[in-house]
Amino acid sequence: MKIHFYTKGDEKIGDSRQRAMRIADELRERSIDTVVHWPPVVLISTTRWPKKFFLIVTTILSLFSIKKRDIVFLQRTIGNKYFFAIIVAYLTLFRRKMIFDFDDAIYMHDFYKTKKLVQMADVVFVCSRALQTWVRQYNKNVHIFHTTVKLADYAKYTKDYSVPQSPLIIGWVGTARDHYKNLSLLAEVFKKLPARTAVPFKFLLIGVWGFPKIKELFEPTAGLNVEFVEYLPPGKMAPTIQSFDIGVNPLVEKGEWNMSRSSYKPYEYMACGLAQITSAVGEITHVVHDGVNGYLADSVDEWVEKLAKLLESRELLAQLGAAGQKTIREEESYEVAVPRMQKIIEQL
Template structure:
């Protein structure tokens, strides 16, 4: 069998980017001739240190441990046929390890799903921002043998530095994503994300406030992914994301929202929140930014809303019509099945691996 080393930051089932970009394909690849090792550098214990303010000694220990782990990866790089780097090989601005991988006998695939060439540091680590160098993204792209870009916007950026680019959309395992029915007498408007993207939920507070005042106790609001988020005005206590509870928590949502500012970072997003909602037949409204305008056909499989007035109007339509919610939800799932599911992309995934290391 051919051998692949997957290089990523987090342990399996921890990071949505990893899960929805490559982890879902691992068993399929193994069934078709690709054995693999998975090298990650941030453990569950490290999470509690890395994403808390301060704790600089603990973060230094993580840095040293991670450096040693990547050294080991670099030393054995030539024993692999492919090295798959998701976003970056190491958490600092250095491309030292990517250069070592590129000089090995292995072919290098670089995968990214955000505009990571722009600075976007977690608020708790602002004081360590000097260690980051988002501009290194272009160097990693240039070093790689093939690029997996999550959408056309990212592919256009990558094409400045490498011509061997494949667009692989972020995908949903639709066999796993099946809605769990629930009975309730209120309409749930929900958002799923993380503590680093909660600012995008708050980007929608003006229109949510108008909806709350208009419909009062007919609606309620839910945030998934940031358990520390509290908004007393909307009676929100964020709930954590876990793999075990993910489908149940998402299934409670009747209307899934993805508000975004129209900036360069948002244009690089791959629409994951919306695709998760749509896969579960949840009526979905997204800002018309980046790939969202490709995913959603306004009024057919979801809604696009730009201004506050548009958001209020389209949310109101969905709140007042369960039939419309059902129609958009069913059409949304069909869109995911056809274009953004693991089953719709897995043969492409395999084909691109085979292009790099043809069968003997």
């Protein structure tokens, strides 16, 4: 048996990397043969004719390598009409086993393609209870796998709270342009936080990517110690998170899209043993338990209150950080999730 992965994007696209390419690597380490086929669906969509024709032919030819007992793994492959038509025709004609994986409410943008692949799938993998509920209208064999991390890659960068540090670092990492509204919440928090605690802190924002409006959010705040980093080089995520004292993950919109998501940043924070605060939005509320392995916050005042508690207690930082890492180790890491996924695959 070989698992043939077809992905939305390449290694640079986070969900394709974490939900397909890394999964393929992990399964291979467990003696399951895997291959990630090229081109990704996004590349087909963004390539102009006549080069697009070459990519379509390459995709068709790759299908001839799939044997009778092999499995097709489709990671969010709804973004191109040519790929969709080809894969639906192939699965209809050759009756291969198929896994469909997606991690956002993509049916809001492309209902027909999402519904069709869900109906055709032998099993569906999603990242949240909200998506699971939607899928069950069309396919009962659906399982939740959060978009998570390999703990071994992060645990070697576990935060050591016994080492004194001043000022304490409140850190955020991501693509700032995509999170302007979310970061606006933090800007309001930092206007109020100095009045709540005398503990000195610095806000480290990583991922400006040349977007000047982000700096304009925070620079006018009187007395705020803030540092902006344009981007992180490859391989620097875990050691950078280790340099934080508190990780933050604000989300302001509570529409269907965000309520169906499983935020990725909290998993990285927790894997490094970092105390963190995340907005009480979506699937993450089933992973972060308020005051146990992290903090959940909603309003600006709640963010201020809980950040102040963390800044004022190194013991609380260490306690929540250790509990968060324990959650990743025992419930959420690749080391736990992939064996469960493997068992499902082997039963197809």
